[in-house]
Amino acid sequence: KKGDFDHFMKKEIHEQxxxxxxxxxxxxxxxxxxxxxxxxxMRTIRRSRRIVFIGCGTSYHAALAxxxxxxxxxxxxxxxxxxSDLLDRKALIFKEDTAVFVSQSGETxxxxxxxxxxxxxxxxxxxxxxxxxxxxxxxxxxxxxINAGCEIGVASTKAYTSQIVVMVMMALAIGSDKMxxxxxxxAIIAGLTKxxxxxxxVLKLDGEMKALAESLIDKQxxxxxxxxxxxxxxxxxxxxxxxxxxxxxEGMFAGEMKHGPLxxxxxxxxxxxxxxxxxxxxxxxSVIQQLHARKGRLIVMCYKGDASLVCPDGETxxxxxxxxxxxxxxxxxxxxxxxxxxxxxxxxxxxxxxxRNLAKSVTTQ
Ligand code: M6R
Numbered sequence: 001k002k003g004d005f006d007h008f009m010k011k012e013i014h015e016q017x018x019x020x021x022x023x024x025x026x027x028x029x030x031x032x033x034x035x036x037x038x039x040x041x042m043r044t045i046r047r048s049r050r051i052v053f054i055g056c057g058t059s060y061h062a063a064l065a066x067x068x069x070x071x072x073x074x075x076x077x078x079x080x081x082x083x084s085d086l087l088d089r090k091a092l093i094f095k096e097d098t099a100v101f102v103s104q105s106g107e108t109x110x111x112x113x114x115x116x117x118x119x120x121x122x123x124x125x126x127x128x129x130x131x132x133x134x135x136x137x138x139x140x141x142x143x144x145x146i147n148a149g150c151e152i153g154v155a156s157t158k159a160y161t162s163q164i165v166v167m168v169m170m171a172l173a174i175g176s177d178k179m180x181x182x183x184x185x186x187a188i189i190a191g192l193t194k195x196x197x198x199x200x201x202v203l204k205l206d207g208e209m210k211a212l213a214e215s216l217i218d219k220q221x222x223x224x225x226x227x228x229x230x231x232x233x234x235x236x237x238x239x240x241x242x243x244x245x246x247x248x249x250e251g252m253f254a255g256e257m258k259h260g261p262l263x264x265x266x267x268x269x270x271x272x273x274x275x276x277x278x279x280x281x282x283x284x285x286s287v288i289q290q291l292h293a294r295k296g297r298l299i300v301m302c303y304k305g306d307a308s309l310v311c312p313d314g315e316t317x318x319x320x321x322x323x324x325x326x327x328x329x330x331x332x333x334x335x336x337x338x339x340x341x342x343x344x345x346x347x348x349x350x351x352x353x354x355x356r357n358l359a360k361s362v363t364t365q
Contacts, residue, residue, distance in 0.1 A: 006346075007153065007342070007353050009157060012152070012157045013203070013338045016203070018196070021196045022149060023166055024193075024195075025147070028192060033176065033189070037142050037144045038142055038143075038173060041141065042174065045098050045124065048097055048098040048124065049076075050077045051074070051098045051099075052081055052098070052099045053066075053067065053080050053081065054082075054099060054100065054101050054118070055082070055083060055103060056084065056362070058239060059102040059108075061160065061232045062102055062167065063167065065229065065232035065236075065330040065331075066327075069188075070167065070171040072327075073174070073175030073178070073184070074174045076174075083114040086114050086117070087113055087117065094121065095121065095123060098124045099115075099126065100128060100167075100170075101115050101118075103128070104156055104163070105131055106129035108361065109364055112136065115136065116139075119139070124142075125140045126142055126144075127139075127142075128163060128170075129143065130145065132145055146165075148163075151360075152360075154358050154359070154360050155355070160334065161331045165328075165331065168327055168328065171327075172188060172189065191328050192328065195331065199331070202335045203339075205319065205321075206339055208319070209336050209339035209342075209343055210339075210343040213347055214343075216344060219270055221247070221269060221270075222241055222249040222269075222272070223249070223250055223264070224237045224238050224251045224273075225251075225253075226273075227254040233251075233330045233334050233337065234251035240340075240341035241344060244344075246345075247348070254283070262294070265294045266295065267295050269297060270297050272300075272301060272337075273291065273300050273301070274333060276301060276323070276329050277306065277323070278326040292312040292316075298317070302319075303323045304323070306320070319336050321333055
């Protein structure tokens, strides 16, 4: 049921304060993360030579967003694999690996075939899925359900933010034997408890995102530049725009700007730069200055109150978002992008919940 909303996508975007709460329910007690599904395998995971994240589309992006904190808190190298590419390359998977399969539906063909492959190679296989009883849930050695609730819109929204939350909790649980990161872990856990409220705050940008969509309705293309924790946000924001609004959009690693994309910059092409404060902030400020010097049409995402730090002039459009812990910021930052994609789609007159040529669950290769 869509309730008061015109479309499932809009409903699911607005459900995120609740879906994030449900994903964390019963798993954060007295400052400790408990993930029952992983408990018996923790020793093996901690001893693994590397963690390999495997998924497709939005699920892959969620894993990419969680990668930095997983490496930081566990001291285990994390590599990323798009399921179909892993299969094409017959990539090396070792029995000392922990392979984490991320899939909202738990039925994506490429992800399931990659799972068979990793099981054959003897890796410990962990599932992160929204679907209890799915093939992924049944065939993996262990796992965590994301508990985001049923997602109907083809564009994945609330499942994405819950997947990140669950993988951050996994990082906290796996890394919980390290005294050196105790303060950091405590700060993240405190941040998790406030996250649903912050997601509610950022949803108030709905009207602003509609106005931004109105200004972009006739554009051919939209670029998104991110780095660090928010490289995934750029990729995922662009995927949402192309998938539902049927507008060409590309998410780019801002560190690669000078190696090609800079040639595209002119007064017409809109570019969203994610510049919420973290270790990469000064680098993003410099990217903004360089784009501005080339008269780029900039839209900057930053913390509330940071506009004067990131905008080279009074004309640059800003999307001001609330601050959370660095590793949780992608959860907040994607929400305005989801709203933008939604409004662009409605304004351009396309089918929001069932974009052409796409299926909710891709069960063929
Ligand atoms: O069910 P899964 O998470 O395995 O699906 C993977 C992708 O097909 C999916 O995330 C797709 O990219 C979304 N429709 C994007 O919104």
